Amino acid sequence: MQDRQRIARLLRDLHEIKAAVKRNSPVLREIVTARFYWWLIVIFGVAVAVFSVSMHFLALRFGGYAAIPASLRVVFWIVAATLGVTLYAFRVRGVLRTIRKIDRSLTFLSLLGDHDIGEFLHLYIPFCLIAVGTTIYLSAAGRSFYIVGTWGLFLGLTVNLIAFAVHLVEFYVLGYWYLATAALSFFIPGISASLWTAICLGGGSVAYAVVSQLIRGKESDG
Numbered sequence: 001m002q003d004r005q006r007i008a009r010l011l012r013d014l015h016e017i018k019a020a021v022k023r024n025s026p027v028l029r030e031i032v033t034a035r036f037y038w039w040l041i042v043i044f045g046v047a048v049a050v051f052s053v054s055m056h057f058l059a060l061r062f063g064g065y066a067a068i069p070a071s072l073r074v075v076f077w078i079v080a081a082t083l084g085v086t087l088y089a090f091r092v093r094g095v096l097r098t099i100r101k102i103d104r105s106l107t108f109l110s111l112l113g114d115h116d117i118g119e120f121l122h123l124y125i126p127f128c129l130i131a132v133g134t135t136i137y138l139s140a141a142g143r144s145f146y147i148v149g150t151w152g153l154f155l156g157l158t159v160n161l162i163a164f165a166v167h168l169v170e171f172y173v174l175g176y177w178y179l180a181t182a183a184l185s186f187f188i189p190g191i192s193a194s195l196w197t198a199i200c201l202g203g204g205s206v207a208y209a210v211v212s213q214l215i216r217g218k219e220s221d222g
Contacts (some may be wrong), residue, residue, distance in 0.1 A: 028120065029166040030102055036094030038212060040087065041174070045205020047083055049198040051076070056194035123161055127154050148193045152182025152200045170212040177204040 031037060055076065059065045065073075131154035135147050156178030163171035181200040185191070191199075 027099060027102065028162070029168075031095055031098050032162055032166055032171070033168070034094060034098045036090070036098070038209070040091055040094065042205050042209050044087055045202045045208075047087075049202025049205075051080055051083075052194040052198040052202070056192050056198075059192070059194070120161060120165060124158055127157055130154070145189060145193050146186065148196045148200065149182040149185040152178050152185065152196075155201075155204075156180075156182060169215060170208050173211045174204050174208040177207050 055065070058068050058072070058076075062068045131150055134150045138144060138147050138150065156175045159171055159175035159178060163169075163175055178200060181196070181203065185196045185200070
């Protein structure tokens with residue numbers, strides 16, 4: 001009888017501890033550890049890789065990007081834009097569903113008042129502005145090849161900021177993959193920009209997926 005009472009008390013204590021941890025978890029961690037975010041990163045990387053590799057082989061087939069028939073280029077960019085909008089809508093929907101599980105009074109705009117996300121945006125926005133400004137400059141200067149590395153560095157810094165905030169190994173793996181491949185692209189110009197995009201974004205998503213699944217497997221075994 002006493003053993004049953006002790007077990008029941010222990011289970012109640014564990015439940016209370018779990019509830020307290022959930023209440024105290026930062027919103028940012030709740031979002032990036034949600035299952036939809038895993039799928040978002042994987043689908044984004046794979047889709048960009050498929051698009052980039054396809055564009056690379058089309059350029060080889062027709063003798064350069066400019067030589068690809070205009071109708072085919074338009075179709076490709078329409079597909080890319082549609083996929084981008086779809087993924088963004090998937091992201092917004094996933095974020096809203098996640099934060100409503102935490103607190104039904106939370107909205108997308110109210111996230112800006114969260115300390116962790118607010119501090120993150122103070123770094124994310126300047127990084128984004130620098131990446132956009134650098135892209136405009138490189139395009140005007142006729143150095144479009146280096147745009148891939150520029151955005152790879154931006155994404156790497158952004159993901160590492162998330163990793164620092166939520167303390168998750170898989171995000172450090174993703175961030176450093178972006179940084180490493182972006183840096184290499186500046187020193188190995190022989191590979192086309194399309195292939196570098198596939199290596200950077202597609203490879204990063206694969207590395208993230210593998211590491212996150214390995215970590216979850218160990219946690220479930222433990």
